[in-house]
Structure formats: C-alpha cells, structure tokens
Amino acid sequence: MKINQFAIAPMTLADEKKELLAIHFISQADLQLTSHRFLHRLLQQSFPEVTSTEAADGKLANLLAAQQLDARSLTEISADIQPLHILNLYLQLLGFEAGQDFQLDAPEKMAANVNLPKFDHDSLNNADLLHAWYQLLITHTTTGQTFLDQLASRGYYHRLQASVKLPQPLFFNGKAQPVFDTTQLIHEVVYVESSQDSDHDGLLDLLKVEITRPAESNLQPVPVLYTASPYNQGTNDAAGDALTHNVNVPLTEKPVTASTLSDTSKQPVQLPDPRVVNGHTDQADEIFGNSFDYSLNDYFLARGFAVVYAAGIGTKESDGLRTTGDPEETTSTIAIIEWLNGKRTAFTNRTANIAIDANWSNHHVAMTGRSYLGTLATAAATTGVDGLKTIICEAGISSWYDYYRENGLVIAPGGFPGEDADVLAEETFSRQQQAGDYSRVEQKWQRQLAAIKTGQDRDTGNYNDFWDVRNYRKNAKNIKADVMIVHGLNDWNVKPRNAEKLWRAISGLPINHKIILHQGPHIYINNFRSLDFTDMVNLWLSHELYDLDNHAEKILPDVLIQNNTQIESWQAYPDWGATSNPTAHYNLTTKGLSTETTSQETVQFDDQLDDSNFQQYAKNNAQWQQDLVKSQSPLAGHRQIFQAPAQTDTLVIDGCAKLHLSVASNQPIGLISTELVDLGSFKRLNPLPTTLARQAMVLGYHYRKEDLREFQLAKKATPYQLISKAHMNLQNRTSLTQVDTVKPGVTYPITLELQPTHYQLTAGHQLALIVYATDFGMTVRGNQKITYTLSLANSWLELPHL
Amino acid sequence: MKINQFAIAPMTLADEKKELLAIHFISQADLQLTSHRFLHRLLQQSFPEVTSTEAADGKLANLLAAQQLDARSLTEISADIQPLHILNLYLQLLGFEAGQDFQLDAPEKMAANVNLPKFDHDSLNNADLLHAWYQLLITHTTTGQTFLDQLASRGYYHRLQASVKLPQPLFFNGKAQPVFDTTQLIHEVVYVESSQDSDHDGLLDLLKVEITRPAESNLQPVPVLYTASPYNQGTNDAAGDALTHNVNVPLTEKPVTASTLSDTSKQPVQLPDPRVVNGHTDQADEIFGNSFDYSLNDYFLARGFAVVYAAGIGTKESDGLRTTGDPEETTSTIAIIEWLNGKRTAFTNRTANIAIDANWSNHHVAMTGRSYLGTLATAAATTGVDGLKTIICEAGISSWYDYYRENGLVIAPGGFPGEDADVLAEETFSRQQQAGDYSRVEQKWQRQLAAIKTGQDRDTGNYNDFWDVRNYRKNAKNIKADVMIVHGLNDWNVKPRNAEKLWRAISGLPINHKIILHQGPHIYINNFRSLDFTDMVNLWLSHELYDLDNHAEKILPDVLIQNNTQIESWQAYPDWGATSNPTAHYNLTTKGLSTETTSQETVQFDDQLDDSNFQQYAKNNAQWQQDLVKSQSPLAGHRQIFQAPAQTDTLVIDGCAKLHLSVASNQPIGLISTELVDLGSFKRLNPLPTTLARQAMVLGYHYRKEDLREFQLAKKATPYQLISKAHMNLQNRTSLTQVDTVKPGVTYPITLELQPTHYQLTAGHQLALIVYATDFGMTVRGNQKITYTLSLANSWLELPHL
Numbered sequence A, B: 001m002k003i004n005q006f007a008i009a010p011m012t013l014a015d016e017k018k019e020l021l022a023i024h025f026i027s028q029a030d031l032q033l034t035s036h037r038f039l040h041r042l043l044q045q046s047f048p049e050v051t052s053t054e055a056a057d058g059k060l061a062n063l064l065a066a067q068q069l070d071a072r073s074l075t076e077i078s079a080d081i082q083p084l085h086i087l088n089l090y091l092q093l094l095g096f097e098a099g100q101d102f103q104l105d106a107p108e109k110m111a112a113n114v115n116l117p118k119f120d121h122d123s124l125n126n127a128d129l130l131h132a133w134y135q136l137l138i139t140h141t142t143t144g145q146t147f148l149d150q151l152a153s154r155g156y157y158h159r160l161q162a163s164v165k166l167p168q169p170l171f172f173n174g175k176a177q178p179v180f181d182t183t184q185l186i187h188e189v190v191y192v193e194s195s196q197d198s199d200h201d202g203l204l205d206l207l208k209v210e211i212t213r214p215a216e217s218n219l220q221p222v223p224v225l226y227t228a229s230p231y232n233q234g235t236n237d238a239a240g241d242a243l244t245h246n247v248n249v250p251l252t253e254k255p256v257t258a259s260t261l262s263d264t265s266k267q268p269v270q271l272p273d274p275r276v277v278n279g280h281t282d283q284a285d286e287i288f289g290n291s292f293d294y295s296l297n298d299y300f301l302a303r304g305f306a307v308v309y310a311a312g313i314g315t316k317e318s319d320g321l322r323t324t325g326d327p328e329e330t331t332s333t334i335a336i337i338e339w340l341n342g343k344r345t346a347f348t349n350r351t352a353n354i355a356i357d358a359n360w361s362n363h364h365v366a367m368t369g370r371s372y373l374g375t376l377a378t379a380a381a382t383t384g385v386d387g388l389k390t391i392i393c394e395a396g397i398s399s400w401y402d403y404y405r406e407n408g409l410v411i412a413p414g415g416f417p418g419e420d421a422d423v424l425a426e427e428t429f430s431r432q433q434q435a436g437d438y439s440r441v442e443q444k445w446q447r448q449l450a451a452i453k454t455g456q457d458r459d460t461g462n463y464n465d466f467w468d469v470r471n472y473r474k475n476a477k478n479i480k481a482d483v484m485i486v487h488g489l490n491d492w493n494v495k496p497r498n499a500e501k502l503w504r505a506i507s508g509l510p511i512n513h514k515i516i517l518h519q520g521p522h523i524y525i526n527n528f529r530s531l532d533f534t535d536m537v538n539l540w541l542s543h544e545l546y547d548l549d550n551h552a553e554k555i556l557p558d559v560l561i562q563n564n565t566q567i568e569s570w571q572a573y574p575d576w577g578a579t580s581n582p583t584a585h586y587n588l589t590t591k592g593l594s595t596e597t598t599s600q601e602t603v604q605f606d607d608q609l610d611d612s613n614f615q616q617y618a619k620n621n622a623q624w625q626q627d628l629v630k631s632q633s634p635l636a637g638h639r640q641i642f643q644a645p646a647q648t649d650t651l652v653i654d655g656c657a658k659l660h661l662s663v664a665s666n667q668p669i670g671l672i673s674t675e676l677v678d679l680g681s682f683k684r685l686n687p688l689p690t691t692l693a694r695q696a697m698v699l700g701y702h703y704r705k706e707d708l709r710e711f712q713l714a715k716k717a718t719p720y721q722l723i724s725k726a727h728m729n730l731q732n733r734t735s736l737t738q739v740d741t742v743k744p745g746v747t748y749p750i751t752l753e754l755q756p757t758h759y760q761l762t763a764g765h766q767l768a769l770i771v772y773a774t775d776f777g778m779t780v781r782g783n784q785k786i787t788y789t790l791s792l793a794n795s796w797l798e799l800p801h802l
Helices: A013-022 A035-045 A053-060 A083-094 A107-112 A126-138 A147-153 A156-160 A237-243 A295-301 A327-340 A372-381 A421-428 A435-456 A472-478 A497-506 A533-546 A611-619 A621-629 B013-022 B035-045 B053-060 B083-094 B107-112 B126-138 B147-153 B156-160 B237-243 B295-301 B327-340 B372-381 B421-428 B435-456 B472-478 B497-506 B533-546 B611-619 B621-629
Strands: A064-066 A186-193 A206-213 A222-228 A279-281 A306-310 A354-356 A361-367 A388-394 A482-488 A513-518 A559-562 A570-573 A583-589 A592-594 A602-606 A640-646 A651-655 A658-665 A671-682 A690-698 A705-710 A718-729 A748-753 A757-761 A766-772 A787-791 A796-800 B064-066 B186-193 B206-213 B222-228 B279-281 B306-310 B354-356 B361-367 B388-394 B482-488 B513-518 B559-562 B570-573 B583-589 B592-594 B602-606 B640-646 B651-655 B658-665 B671-682 B690-698 B705-710 B718-729 B748-753 B757-761 B766-772 B787-791 B796-800
Touching: A013 A126, A035 A053, A035 A126, A064 A083, A064 B435, A083 A107, A083 A126, A126 A147, A147 A156, A186 A327, A206 A327, A222 A295, A222 A327, A222 A372, A222 A533, A237 A421, A295 A306, A295 A533, A306 A327, A327 A361, A327 A372, A361 A372, A361 A533, A372 A388, A372 A472, A388 A533, A421 A435, A435 B064, A472 A497, A482 A497, A482 A533, A497 A513, A513 A533, A583 A640, A583 A766, A592 A640, A592 A766, A611 A621, A621 A671, A621 A718, A621 A766, A651 A796, A658 A671, A658 A766, A671 A748, A718 A748, A718 A757, B013 B126, B035 B053, B035 B126, B064 B083, B083 B107, B083 B126, B126 B147, B147 B156, B186 B327, B206 B327, B222 B295, B222 B327, B222 B372, B222 B533, B237 B421, B295 B306, B295 B533, B306 B327, B327 B361, B327 B372, B361 B372, B361 B533, B372 B388, B372 B472, B388 B533, B421 B435, B472 B497, B482 B497, B482 B533, B497 B513, B513 B533, B583 B640, B583 B766, B592 B640, B592 B766, B611 B621, B621 B671, B621 B718, B621 B766, B651 B796, B658 B671, B658 B766, B671 B748, B718 B748, B718 B757
Parallel strands: A222 A306, A222 A361, A279 A354, A361 A388, A388 A482, A482 A513, A513 A559, B222 B306, B222 B361, B279 B354, B361 B388, B388 B482, B482 B513, B513 B559
Antiparallel strands: A186 A206, A206 A306, A559 A570, A583 A592, A583 A796, A602 A787, A640 A766, A651 A757, A658 A748, A658 A787, A658 A796, A671 A718, A671 A766, A690 A705, B186 B206, B206 B306, B559 B570, B583 B592, B583 B796, B602 B787, B640 B766, B651 B757, B658 B748, B658 B787, B658 B796, B671 B718, B671 B766, B690 B705
C-alpha cells in the first residue's frame, strides 16, 4: 500500500510546536516532562476515546514498540526511546498491522510508502517526539485520511471542545479542522431573483437555493462551497429516454458553406422590473430535508464552510426554462454567487417578496462538483463574477460542442448514444415533476425544446451559433477565479479535450491554476486511498476562501498525473501536453506504423457490415470495441490497423496526437474515426476503482462517512487499452466552421487531432492506430455502402511525448 | 410500481382523529373549519418545509387536483371537494407523477398498487378528509417509507418539537415515531464481565460493548436493539484466506461407526472469581467513533431505542478466544443481555474495576442482524435468557453443521469453498490486529485453532460432538423470546434449511413467531420499495419492547413469502413447508420425471472429468453450474438429468422435496448430489436487487440515509433457475450419525432431503432433477474415477406442494 501526499505543508520545529499547542495536543507543561512521560502523554492523546489514564494504559499495552516490548512498558522503563520504537508505534497508530504490513524489526522500510519522520540519532528526546507526532498527525492512515482527521472522527475535538473554546476556523498544517458542530447545521431555502426572465412570464426568474451552514456562521461569516447542479431537484429519466435520438440513421450530405456561424448579434432583451421588496428578514421561511450530497462538500461543512446547492432555471421550484448550457444558464448560475456576495436580492419564498440577505457569508465563494456541475463552475468563472474566488472543476465540459459533436459530426458522449442537448434539457427540466407548475409552463417548454432541437442541428453536426454560445472557452480571458481542474484520462463521457483546451486557455492568465489527471472515467476521486486529494482541496480552499497564507499555490503541484502502469502512483509534472513537447513521426505503412520506412500503396476499407453483425454491434457496443481491436474479427476489412513494433523502452505520450491522412470516399459523404490503442496481453489498471472498505472514511465525529476506494490491477491480463480517439466529417476537412463538397474518389488530406492524454507505453507494449468509419458507441450508424481509400504515402501520425 | 404494506394497523375514525391530534397534525379548532379550509390546513401540514402560509400556497399551487385545477385553487373555490381531487393530491404527495405514473382522470386505478382510501359519496366532508390524510400518513411513498416518515425526514417533528413537547416515545398507527434527537446521541463503551474465562488467563472475560442511545434515555429508560457481530471490530481477511482449505482433495473412506457422537458429558469448569468492584459510576470512560452500522438499527435510534453492538470473545479489545459458535460464544453473547437486564457487572475500562450499570435500559432487549449476527441471536434465544424479548433473525445459522456440512460430507457455504469453522475463527479473531495484545495470547490462540481444526474433522464430515454442541436447535424448547425469521429462498450461503428447521422447532412453542422469505440470496431487505419491512419491524418492536398493545402479533402475517414469478409481489400464508402438504410423486425414468410411467433400467454416470475441464470448472464454479444444467455440455455423461413435461398450470412447491434413489458406486466410497431446477427460457427475477435510487430513504431529519432497492425482472431471458439441492455421503445413508461401509457394486436405497423452498413453477416451465456427484461449488473435488449406477425402478422424487 502506497500513500501519496501532496498537501503536506513544510514546517519548522517551532511551528510544529506552536500548532500542537494550538490544538491542545500538548501543553507547555508536557514539554517539561521526561521523554518517557512525554511519550506517554502523546500516546494517550492518540486515544481520544478514553478519558482516564487507566483506560489509556490498556490501549497502550496493545501496541508493540518492539518484539516483547509494548508501548506502555516503553513509557515505564529507563531504556532509551529509539527511532525503531517510535516508527513501530507510528505505523500501528496509522492502521498498519505489525507482522502483516510491516516488520517490527524494520519499520523504516515503510518510508517508501508512507510519510515517516527521519531521525539522525538514536536516543530520542522531546523535540524528536514532538516532531514525530506532528508528522503522525498530518500523515494518512490506511483509511484515506490524516491521522488527525481520524482522531477527530474518534472524538478528539468533540471531547476537547467540551472544556476548551477553540478558535473557529482552526487550521493545522495549513488545513481547516473539523471544529464546527455538525449536529447543529442550519438548513434553509431562499429564492434568488435573477436578472433574467427565461420563461417569459413577465417576472424575473426566482431560483431555489438550498443552504447548509454551521450554526456558528450566525456569529461569524463563513465562506461558501457552491455546487450548481441541474440534477439536484430530480430528473425526468423516462422522458429523457423517450426523446433519445435514433442513431441508426445514415450520414447525409450537408450543404456547403464558407462559415457555419452567422454574424448576426443578438438583440438586447427587455427585462421586467425587479420585484418590489415588501420587507427584510434574517429568518428563512423554508427548510429542506434530503438533498444531493457530495461528500467533499460535507467534509468542509465540519470545517467552517457553508455549502450551497442550486439547480438553476427550469428546475423544480425555480422559474425559467432549461437551455443546456447557454448564456441564460450561466446567468442563473452566477445569480447565486451575486447573492452570496451581497449584490443581489433573494426572497424567503416565491410570493411574499420578503428579502433575505446571506449575512452569514464572508463573500468568498468556491464552486465544486463534477460533470454538468463542474461545467457550470467553468461557465461561472468565465463571467469573472465578483466573489467567485476559485472553481474546482471536476470532469467539466468547457464547450458543449466537444460534448455532443466533433469536427462536423454528431458524436455521443461515451455510453449515451442518441443523447443530445434537447434530451439533457428534458431530463433536467424538473419543473415537469410538479403537475401544477408544469400545467402552466408546458406550452412554452415544448416550444423551447423544439428550438433546442432545431438549434443543435443533428442533421449537419455543424459548429453553428447554437454551439458557439455554449463554448465557454471563448470567454476564458475573463476568468479571475483560481482554477483547479480534475479530469479522468479515460473519461469518454466528458472527454479530456474539455479539460485540456480549458487548461491551455487559462495558462497565460494571471491566476493560479492546477490540474489533476487520474486514470478513471467519469468519477469523483475524493475517496482514493493513494492520494490526499481531500487534503489538497482543504489546503487550496483554506487559502482561497479564508485567505490563509499557507502557500497552497506553491505546495500543490501544478500538474499531477496518475500513472497508468502501476497502482497508487501519482507524479507531479510542470505541464500537460505542452506545445513544446517533441513529437514522434510514425508513417502509416502496409507493415504497420513505422518511424523508418514509408509505403506508396493505397489501402481500403468498406464501412458496411452484414445485417446480423450490424445488429449485434448496435446492441452491444462493448463487443464492437473489442472486435475493432482484434486482428481476427468480423470487422476485418472494415477498418485498417497499423501496429508499431513492440516498445523496447518506455514512451510517455503527453498531449494530443495528430493523425494526417490522405483519404478518399467513393460517396459524396464520409467520416473518419481513429483510435490509438496499447496492444499486448498485460495486467492493466481496472477501469473503475475498487471499494476497499465500505464507510471507512469518517468525515467527523459521528458524521458523514464515505467508502474507501482505489484502482487495482486487473486480476487477468487484458489484450489492449484504448489510449485516445478522434472523429471527423470529411466535409469539414478544411476547418470546423467550413463545409466542403466531398467528391467521390478524390483523395483529400485531413488532419485529426486526437483527444489529449498522458500515457506511459512501457517495454513490450505495442502502439496501434486503427482507422475506421462508423463508431458504434459514438457516431451515427448508417451502415452505408461507403468505401474509404487511404493513400499511405501521405499518411502519418504525430505523437507528442515527454 | 406495486407497494405491499403489511404493517398497517386498522383504526376506527375516532382513533384516527385521536392520533392526528396527538401528533399535532390537526388541532381541535381545525375540525371546525369548512371542508375547504380544513383541506388547506391538511395540505399545508403536508409541507413541513415551510412556515408561512404564503410559502405553503406556492407549494399547493404546484399540485393538481384535476386537469386545470390546482390544489390551492381547490381550497379557494366553492365547488365540492370530490374523491377524484383527493386521490390525485394523495398520489402526488406520495411521489407519483401525474401523467406518468397515473392519470388525473382515473387516480383510483392505482388502488391495486398502493393503499388508497375509499369514499362512498361524492362531496367530501371533514371526516372524509381526516380519514384520507390519516391513510396518507401511513401509506408508503415511492421511496420506500411512509409519508409520515418522509414528512419527518423533511422536518415535520423537528419543527414541531421547537414549540411542542411531544411524548417520547410517540406512537402512530402502532409504530414508534422519530421524535428522539439524533443529533444528541450518546456513544459509549463499557466492558461486560462474562461468566467465562475462555482464554484461560485466570480472569473472567471482559467483553467490549459499544452503546449508542438517545440522550433522552438519561431521563427515561429505553429498550435496546442488540446486535452481536463478531465482524464488528474488524476481520483478519488475509489470515483467513491463508487458512482456507484445499478442496481439490479426494473423498476418502471413513471408519464405520454406529454413532459419530460420544456420550461423555463435559466436565464442569472451575471459573475464576469475579473481579472485586472498586467503585460505581454512571459515567462511561470511553466513547467510540466509526462503527458498524445496520440502517434498521439506526432507524430505531431516532424512535426511542438504544443500539448496542458487541463482538464477543476473542475480538479486538475483548478477552477470550473465538470458537465459531460453541456454547462459550453463546455465553459471551448473552452476557451483554444480562448486563442490559441489570443482572451482570460491566466496567468502565479494562483495568480500574469501576462498575457501571445500564440504568438507561428498560431491560427489554431485541437482537437483530444477519448471518453470523442472526446466528448469535438464535443462540441467545435458545438459552431462554431473561430480558431477551424477541429476536429478528435474518439469514441466521441454526446449526453450524448445516452451514459447513451435510449428510456426512464437507459442504461449503455457497461462494466459499474451503471455508470452515477454523477459517472463520481466524477471520474473526480480531485481537490479532493489536500487536501488543496478540503477542500475549498468540500461543493459546494457535492451540485453540488446532483444536477447532481437529474438532471440525474435515476428513470425515461426520456430525460429531464438535458439531452437536453447535446445533442450537437442540435447545429450541428453551426459547422464550418471540421470533421473527427472515431468510432468502436463494440463500446458498446460509442455506434455507437453517430457517426451516428452526421454524419447525419453534412452531409448537408458546411464543409468537413470524417468518419472511424473500427471493434474494444472503442480503438485508430493509430497503426494498415493494415491502414495508421496516414498518413491520417497528410494529413488532413497539409491541415487544415498549409493551404497546398494537396487535402486532395479529396484524403481521405468520408467513410472508415473496413471489418468484413477478416483481413486487408478496403473499401471506398460514405456514411454510407444512408437514401436511400433499406431495407429488415423480418416478425417475429414462424419459425423464414421470408421474405415470416407470423404468426398469439402470443408468450410470462417471464422476471423473478430463483434466482441462476439471481445472476450468475448479476455477469457474459458475461455468460448471451452467454446464451442469445444459443438455449439451462437457458434463454429459457425468450427471443424469431427468426432465418433467412442461407445466400446463402452476405448481407451487412448498417445503422440502425428497429424492429416493437406488444407487451403487463402483468404489468403496461415494457421494450423491442433486439439484432441482426450473428449465425454460424466461425472464426471471434478477439474482440481486437493483439500486433504484441512491440515498433516497431518509431515516430522520438530516439523519442516516439508505439506498432504495428492488428486485427487477432480468432484461434477458435465462435458461434455468436453481430451485433446491442436496448432498449425501453414501456411507451416511442410514443416518446422519451412523457410518456404514459402501460395497462396490452394491445398490443401496438412499433418501436425500433437499433444501426447503417455496417456488412457483408456472405454465411452460419445466421441472428438472439433476443427479450428480462432485459439486464444484460445495463438495470436495477429488476428480476420482467413480461410476455411479442408478436403478430407476426404485428411484423417485417426492415433491411437497400447496
């Protein structure tokens, strides 16, 4: 078990002492004790469950400082306290089992896997012990949290606060501590009046906001974690399924155009006047019970942060209509921040017009959440709205075109063929769940849905005005908030391009920005055992929202990437996909990918399958993906595979590969798909993390719990792993916004930029490029009789690497 | 969606009114309102989130009483309030979506699926509305709990208790309400001194107990849910795996004996004196943080019950040694009850000998939990210990022989080949996790493990003294506690025989007993949407532990069985597997199972497989099971399948099928296995329930949550389903405790009693009996050259049915 910690703030011994005194882990008097009595004190403090010394001694007797020497005895004998003793106790306190996870005669061997203190002399004194215990408190246990966080969950602060008034917030090693009373959280609802009338009912939209905050915020304002989640008030899954588009439709020829964008600017909209405020109150009118929970948010509630969820326009108990990511939705997203920042009106309910201020907010807001939630965090940041100090954007969309389209093609998010902007709008239009409300807005909603359907234009897949206003990156220059991006390198739902292009767009801005890339698909990572992600976010937010000078911006690596070749391995890098990366040049040849030879031949593949294979793959996309890579499969003749020789040493691909092809279609239409894969029978990381221990992470004393998870190596070897992919409509070969004619039989040069990645191809693995047309998981599936011809002489792959 | 409720207590209108007044849902003054204003009041009370009438009116406007008529308008117009209006509102309040789940013009059609009030006149008055709302409150929502429980989770009692002092406990419709403050739960640890010294250290064993109880129990004692869980303090999974026995070993001939039991009675043991009590206190010395949670227990914490977990002898921070179910473990299990009942000493810690009483306990204890936990509940009940009022035994073992053995064979629990009593002892000996404690007890433990290994006697599989003392049913007559059994009819871990034989053993006792049989394997069922299991337990425990005269014993069906042929279907029966059931007689013939003809032929099968098949099945038990049933498979010739004609109408198998065989082995050893299966390509229930909605069941206001689950029909047809099975060592053909010689070539009559079941075989399905030897999932796998010969003339199947 290897535990990687990146959020440890370096401290001097003097500061370590100061902080241990501040959390009352030691007292000044303790420092005067003999080292044996001081050790006893430190050990006793490590069992916050017990109050009496007798009870503590029972616990101490169950720890071994060495073979035949338990901790209690160690504190009672006169012999020296040795590094070995302390390391053994340290590891046991962290949850490692003597004899199983480590050996009592060589605990120092664990230094490669866990943060251990170093000692340069044999007989340890109080300063050594103090340093060791400070390190112990900030080191991760075997259950994914620091020992101090674990002590808190075992009652440390709970017991302490019965007799001592601790500062709130309280920071230790730069991170906010769980000293706020989670049993007395306040849950309240307000309705923010936005500056929009998206349902055109003559009234500004009211937006429901669910607030959870420590009761202590009544005395002193706290910062806010705000999660904008359109799913938060429920979803219309059946209605969404019903709207899902048939993807077994042909690719059609689309009209030629020099630009898919129009240059008409939108008319300014006349807005209704704000409601007349009938009065002010400090007292909310509404509470709420069950709600969407993100355990990372819950973790911060115990640490002096408020948590706010809002679902936005068109959701249950809010006004307005869903738009799937247009500027209206951004407006509704930032309205909440404006209220939290004291610059907008909210009401206690939807009718009485009694205003209520967020006077419990310190006006510092961070946005959190994954997927659509992270998307709206990005959208909000690109407005430069005041009060938004940082966003933690997990698996967010930075341009909706990159979610539902690619290079002039309709390209589904992985796992959701036939989904589109209209489907998602319908799914999230939770006003529909309330028959009374829906009956009043149904006609407008059907018109809106029709407009989205028209705007998204599945017929062409073009990057038109509809998509252009949903490209947040156009406004990246407005971003003032610091940005932390988290994305899965194997996320085929929100593809990595969304993260990479945002990362590039903000790289030159005068803000702090960090990115964490993991090996998962579309998941949260705050419950991994091998990474102190939660601590990293704590360090970051303590800095961003409490203005704590903890050097988070320097301590946290700018780029942190999980290794794909081994478990529990995370590495810091200066950049991801830097444009200055060298590139390897692989020619496409009849003998595979080659850095040396070229081929002058042409090769062909035909897209049409016999009906039974087609039907099977249409039902079972996973089977299609497997067969696509297999050399012998029903897809032979329907794709071209170019294999490189097996690697003799490690190649670290970093950034966006580019595929240059010379290609002809025998029809006036055509699409090209490509996959870059890692071939070879090896045990790779599982696609999803394994739950190691249910409910093992405890976020506070008898507070919220979380499963502990980790990527593990597959028990069986797999034949390949997908590295990256890309798709292009041949009519869009010139540019994204230009549509050309495809003349049957004419060979065109095209360039596909594959999804960005960071992938270690180790010795023995074999790189392969597959060129094909219909992608059963993502493109339309016309099963048309189209033959593609590749001229190999002018076809090559450019591979950026470290 | 069909919701089955069995815990609804029938009420008179007068009682309904009384209870609605008692929970302040209505006031006496409300009853004087006009029906329209009374309806407004009832509706407003249905939105506990809001305080003001303005805010409530906003919510009301979102409900439709009819097309074009929202609830708010209904309360303001003069037209009659009609049944249609109320049913529409009722269904929407329960979470059903108008237009989707039901139609606004015909809500009464939902009466088949959900508890709806009936009205015999058109214009509803206050009495009608009162009755409707009472029924609404006790009816299940779409998220698996009563509407009143949902209101509680939305803040109903939380808000009410800010101004009104409610009685604690408070009952509604016979069930305890969540009116205890879950934010102020007390968590404490005590050490009960047991009347045993199972680790022979000269001191009576101290047993760690973790108590969670409402703070209100300091004022008035509360009853206790006690879960004895050997897993509760951690498990040694790796060490257990290391001990797991190789099952690829031959079946061997065992010595002939007239009885596998000895008649030597055990010597009485000389026990150490109890510790001298140094003092008494009311104040616990130790708290605890994270702990094992069973959400059913948590549900009751909010309702005025304490919850106690203890792991027993040999677990972390307790004394003693693990035994896997012997009387020592039972003694340690009931020691906790004796303390809770005021009849035993506990100490605040392990050293100071300061006694602490459970003066917060009302001396009424129920035991809960599944698997080993339910097993220990059964063990405790068979002692007749005072204070134990009832056990809710979920998937419990009633005789350990039935868990690890069968008819003279080692038979693994499904999914755990090679596990045995010693493996489980090692896994649960969590004292091992503390190096200091373990170093002092290691030698004794290794001796104990060796003794268990000898005692369990894998070499013979005999029912010997070791197993006899682990057969709780021998003491069933001592049971004084009422018993509720819950078991999965597809539980191949703790097999249904454990439930059925316990059920039979207690049937004649002067206690109340109930049994619930579901279609799952080894799972909990308190989060099913289709069944009000939690309410049933609430009704039961309010009666058992609070002595509430709610007629639980009459209201709850004695036998409740989930239907295997359709989703969401539960039916009450007078008994399960009654000995008076008629039986069908099927002859084994060369043409299959026949009720009409017989065969005089013999048929054979050979147990030995070629090595590659053997290796594959040994690694992949699921593949073996599939191939066993398939007519064409590598197992042809290695088993005999007897198919009955397809059913022309439904046959309800109920109880234990018996297979009478005349069988010869060509070796001096032999084992016979049999499976009864349901053949035919049909969509059957999935083996496991599906999670319908994560964290959708909320057990109190911002308290514990639970996923909502339900069995669904498989999306694809499956070729068969296992109904039951059995195994026998031919040396045990005479009786369980007699071992005979098997003479090669001699035909012996044997009778196998299959696991009990309740199974509906509907038209088109085909019953099949498979006779074979090695069971790759359960028996040893010797792959020996043994040929079995069945004489069909004297072979038949007896099938009990309704």
